[in-house]
């Protein structure tokens with residue numbers, strides 16, 4: 043469904059009164075996303091997950107590379123411009139507080155239909171009421187405003203707005219991170235039900251390995267703007283190849299785990315300094331001279347790849 047080749051995004055930031063420096067937030071990322079799959083993207087804060095997601099749905103222009111949707115550049119997506127939709131992290135800021143939720147949810151359908159055919163008010167209202175019920179809310183909520191809902195309900199509204207155009211691919215960017223555990227579980231189960239019902243494909247972004255493990259069939263691990271490991275869920279959790287993935291799995295806190303086992307120390311290196319070698323070398327317990335001098339490429343089997351000189 044989606045092929046991403048050497049996708050990059052650079053930003054320029056001021057480093058002095060007249061000095062400006064460019065850095066890559068996403069650097070030469072490649073992946074394929076097959077129809078019906080839930081592909082996870084995991085990595086720590088600032089590694090470039092949201093930047094990648096925004097480029098996929100056209101919210102940010104790319105600096106290089108290509109995004110192919112069903113074999114054609116995503117920009118030329120004539121037959122369904124709303125085939126790719128996104129659900130954002132924060133249901134408090136992703137909904138317009140001055141518009142009743144029914145209008146917010148119906149807006150994409152209105153814009154979409156305007157291009158080809160007009161949608162009547164009655165049909166629009168019906169479509170919104172149906173989708174409200176679809177996401178577990180009552181159709182009487184149509185005229186309520188975002189501040190009248192809890193975080194979990196708001197995220198359901200955001201999901202309703204994303205699926206009303208019947209997209210094929212949903213990009214979920216930290217879509218449950220702002221919710222408490224019980225609402226997280228409800229929204230995750232809703233997303234799984236909708237996936238089944240509407241034959242959806244997901245790119246599911248999270249920094250939470252437990253959430254990723256619950257939702258995803260395949261997983262990509264991102265570090266400092268690059269994909270460092272890609273594997274099916276079982277292989278990634280049972281046999282992680284990259285030292286960063288190993289550290290991430292070992293660092294994941296869960297109830298009853300002793301504190302000293304949180305092994306991932308230090309910070310991700312500044313993206314402003316693009317290095318010759320491996321981006322993880324500064325934190326890697328098994329880094330060697332070669333790691334500082336030579337950048338590792340993704341290698342391994344067709345299914346399970348990692349960017350490390352010392353895998354296998």
Ligand SMILES: Nc1ncnc2c1ncn2[C@@H]1O[C@H](COP(=O)(O)OP(=O)(O)OP(=O)(O)O)[C@@H](O)[C@H]1O
Nearest residue numbers: 053054067086087088089090091092093094249313
């Ligand atoms: N518009 C922008 N201008 C300049 N730098 C940006 C911009 N957007 C993102 N960045 C930088 O790009 C890098 C990646 O940011 P991004 O938001 O994609 O990370 P992330 O992995 O999604 O983090 P989080 O999980 O905290 O949302 C960060 O260093 C961030 O500061």
